[in-house]
Amino acid sequence: MSVVLxxxxxxxxxxxxxxxxKAVDGISFNINQGEIIGLVGESGxxxxxxxxxxxxxxxxxxxxxxxxxxFEGKDLRQFEANGPEMRAIRGSKMTMIFQExxxxxxxxxxxxxxxxxxLELHLDMDRASAGxxxxxxxxxxxxxxxxxxxxxxPHQFSGGMRQRVMIAMAISCNPxxxxxxxxxxxxxxxxxxxxxxLMKDLVTRLNTALIIVTxxxxxxxxxxxxxxxxxxxxxxxxxxxxxxxxxxxxxxTIGLLNSVPRLGEKHGTRKLVPIYGVPPNLINMPPTCAFLxxxxxxxxxxxxxxxxxxxxxxxxxxLSCYVDVRGKQ
Amino acid sequence: xxAYIIRRLIIxxxxxxxxxxxxxxxxxxxxxxxxxxxxxxxxxxxQTSISQENYENLLHIWGLxxxxxxxxxxxxxxxxxxxxxxxxxxxxxxxxLIAERMPRTAYIGFITFVLGTIGGITAGIVCALRRGTxxxxxxxxxxxxxxxxxxxxxGILLMYxxxxxxxxxxxxxxxxPFDDFWMSxxxxxxxxxxxxxGSIAGMARLTRSCMLEVMRADYVRTAWxxxxxxxxxxxxxxxxxxxxxxxxxxxxxxxxxxxxxxxIETVFAIPGMGLLMTNAVFDQDYQIVQAGVLLFGGIIIxxxxxxxxxxxxxDPRIRLA
Ligand SMILES: Nc1ncnc2c1ncn2[C@@H]1O[C@H](COP(=O)(O)OP(=O)(O)O)[C@@H](O)[C@H]1O
Ligand SMILES: [Mg+2]
Numbered sequence: 268m269s270v271v272l273x274x275x276x277x278x279x280x281x282x283x284x285x286x287x288x289k290a291v292d293g294i295s296f297n298i299n300q301g302e303i304i305g306l307v308g309e310s311g312x313x314x315x316x317x318x319x320x321x322x323x324x325x326x327x328x329x330x331x332x333x334x335x336x337x338f339e340g341k342d343l344r345q346f347e348a349n350g351p352e353m354r355a356i357r358g359s360k361m362t363m364i365f366q367e368x369x370x371x372x373x374x375x376x377x378x379x380x381x382x383x384x385x386l387e388l389h390l391d392m393d394r395a396s397a398g399x400x401x402x403x404x405x406x407x408x409x410x411x412x413x414x415x416x417x418x419x420x421p422h423q424f425s426g427g428m429r430q431r432v433m434i435a436m437a438i439s440c441n442p443x444x445x446x447x448x449x450x451x452x453x454x455x456x457x458x459x460x461x462x463x464x465l466m467k468d469l470v471t472r473l474n475t476a477l478i479i480v481t482x483x484x485x486x487x488x489x490x491x492x493x494x495x496x497x498x499x500x501x502x503x504x505x506x507x508x509x510x511x512x513x514x515x516x517x518x519x520t521i522g523l524l525n526s527v528p529r530l531g532e533k534h535g536t537r538k539l540v541p542i543y544g545v546p547p548n549l550i551n552m553p554p555t556c557a558f559l560x561x562x563x564x565x566x567x568x569x570x571x572x573x574x575x576x577x578x579x580x581x582x583x584x585x586l587s588c589y590v591d592v593r594g595k596q
Numbered sequence: 597x598x599a600y601i602i603r604r605l606i607i608x609x610x611x612x613x614x615x616x617x618x619x620x621x622x623x624x625x626x627x628x629x630x631x632x633x634x635x636x637x638x639x640x641x642x643q644t645s646i647s648q649e650n651y652e653n654l655l656h657i658w659g660l661x662x663x664x665x666x667x668x669x670x671x672x673x674x675x676x677x678x679x680x681x682x683x684x685x686x687x688x689x690x691x692x693l694i695a696e697r698m699p700r701t702a703y704i705g706f707i708t709f710v711l712g713t714i715g716g717i718t719a720g721i722v723c724a725l726r727r728g729t730x731x732x733x734x735x736x737x738x739x740x741x742x743x744x745x746x747x748x749x750x751g752i753l754l755m756y757x758x759x760x761x762x763x764x765x766x767x768x769x770x771x772x773p774f775d776d777f778w779m780s781x782x783x784x785x786x787x788x789x790x791x792x793x794g795s796i797a798g799m800a801r802l803t804r805s806c807m808l809e810v811m812r813a814d815y816v817r818t819a820w821x822x823x824x825x826x827x828x829x830x831x832x833x834x835x836x837x838x839x840x841x842x843x844x845x846x847x848x849x850x851x852x853x854x855x856x857x858x859x860i861e862t863v864f865a866i867p868g869m870g871l872l873m874t875n876a877v878f879d880q881d882y883q884i885v886q887a888g889v890l891l892f893g894g895i896i897i898x899x900x901x902x903x904x905x906x907x908x909x910x911d912p913r914i915r916l917a
């Protein structure tokens with residue numbers, strides 16, 4: 268398997284009037300061709316900023332401070348954010364599905380126009396063939412009556428259907444990677460499962476890598492091969508999905524798992540406990556572990572030493588914690 | 597859509613009726629008397645005296661001795677037959693007066709409206725795209741000042757500077773553009789200039805803030821994520837969305853221009869509707885004031901309807917509503 272995207276030590280900060288927000292503070296991750304990974308963490312921990320940084324879609328006052336983003340062997344940071352090289356990659360080789368299906372489509376353009384513009388731009392199609400291809404794509408993602416619905420406006424679609432349109436747009440140029448930023452957070456549970464199945468299906472067929480960003484660890488369990496757990500701008504644990512689920516080693520991951528229902532678990536068999544406390548403010552963070560104030564496993568070492576670097580913790584597993592939680596749960 | 601337009605037209609007519617009723621009542625309750633004004637001029641010209649008998653005679657001829665509601669219904673009846681009434685002071689059919697005066701006001705208003713709208717929107721878009729640069733700061737500051745300048749004062753200032761001090765432009769007056777286009781342009785420069793500054797300033801500020809808001813919209817981020825160039829994103833994705841609130845303000849802009857014409861025609865001695873109405877108010881020439889209010893009110897209501905239709909055309913979300 269070949270690595271399509273390799274991100275090393277990415278740092279993205281926001282220069283706000285209240286201070287420097289270290290939204291993403293030195294994260295590293297990679298993804299292989301056709302692989303599905305999950306990027307999980309509470310809201311505000313920097314997931315969106317991480318993937319937007321990879322596509323260089325960070326607006327002021329944000330800035331990518333540091334990091335190497337290797338995509339298909341090239342470091343994307345050598346390219347100007349909105350220069351021709353980045354634009355050629357965006358929307359064709361690297362695509363994104365956003366969280367808000369209600370606002371992520373342009374309200375004054377038809378679905379047809381919003382789809383054909385991608386095909387015309389990247390595949391050099393003319394209007395007519397782009398239109399035909401767009402209808403085909405809508406059929407692929409399960410939009411009923413695609414040939415006539417394509418001339419509707421976004422407000423005439425339900426949230427789930429709009430997200431299908433976003434998925435259709437994301438796969439339209441056979442991308443190498445799709446970033447799905449909380450693609451199912453805004454829809455109901457049934458639709459959520461349908462959309463995830465659909466995405467899994469499509470990326471398997473197209474051999475496309477998929478990064479599912481979510482705050483719900485339960486959502487990705489079934490789909491992702493590997494999981495990265497993120498906290499306060501850093502990756503705190505990563506590894507293959509089953510291992511993360513069966514044997515979580517970071518106190519934060521344990522907390523996340525205890526707070527969501529697990530798949531296949533009978534309702535009510537286990538009491539769900541939310542993680543105590545709130546995520547830290549990303550301005551003026553202390554040098555110690557950011558999870559410390561909420562941690563139930565903390566030791567004297569945690570209070571003294573700086574936030575531990577990610578270390579290997581078994582085959583393909585990485586962990587940033589001083590404590591050995593095994594046997595303490 | 598047709599049902600919507602019809603409903604709006606009916607509401608428009610009702611509003612016009614209410615407005616004319618109020619104006620009808622107020623011009624009659626104001627102190628002063630149009631007949632006395634008329635007779636005074638009559639008196640000077642013909643050297644006859646104002647007798648009580650004469651006065652009552654005139655009062656009866658003009659129908660002003662009847663109760664106000666009766667006068668109003670009578671006026672409406674005439675209106676339905678296309679009769680706008682007759683000016684007491686000028687002894688002329690108001691239809692003819694308007695036909696003579698309105699094209700001038702419309703000509704100036706049209707130029708101001710078109711140039712003001714295009715100029716304001718362009719300036720706003722440029723500011724938004726170049727936000728934070730010296731050009732943005734310059735235009736925004738100028739617009740902030742321009743918003744607050746009174747038309748009347750600015751007109752006199754221009755006149756003092758360009759006509760009196762520099763002598764570049766004629767002080768005032770009106771020339772038919774078909775007779776002498778160059779002269780007409782020179783005469784219009786200051787009147788148009790003094791009204792247009794407010795239009796451009798208002799439009800520029802609104803356009804700028806709408807563009808800035810749209811730039812941060814989720815669908816614009818989606819457009820960037822598609823790999824589109826900035827030019828395509830601005831033209832295809834931003835402008836149409838940003839124009840939705842701007843278009844709704846066009847009706848108000850037109851109202852400002854019509855209101856401004858009242859001042860500007862007085863300052864620059866342009867014999868248009870504005871000057872006619874100003875004089876009519878001083879002369880208590882009821883009929884002209886009523887007809888003028890009806891005309892301006894009608895234009896504003898109609899243009900607001902056009903704006904709403906345009907709005908529906910821009911924004912598909914309200915098209916079906
Ligand atoms: N435009 C911005 N200006 C200032 N701070 C921002 C901006 N966008 C994001 N942030 C900060 O970055 C952090 C991470 O945000 P985000 O990546 O959106 O979180 P999430 O994990 O929920 O996707 C947040 O704490 C937020 O305060
Ligand atoms: Mg997010």
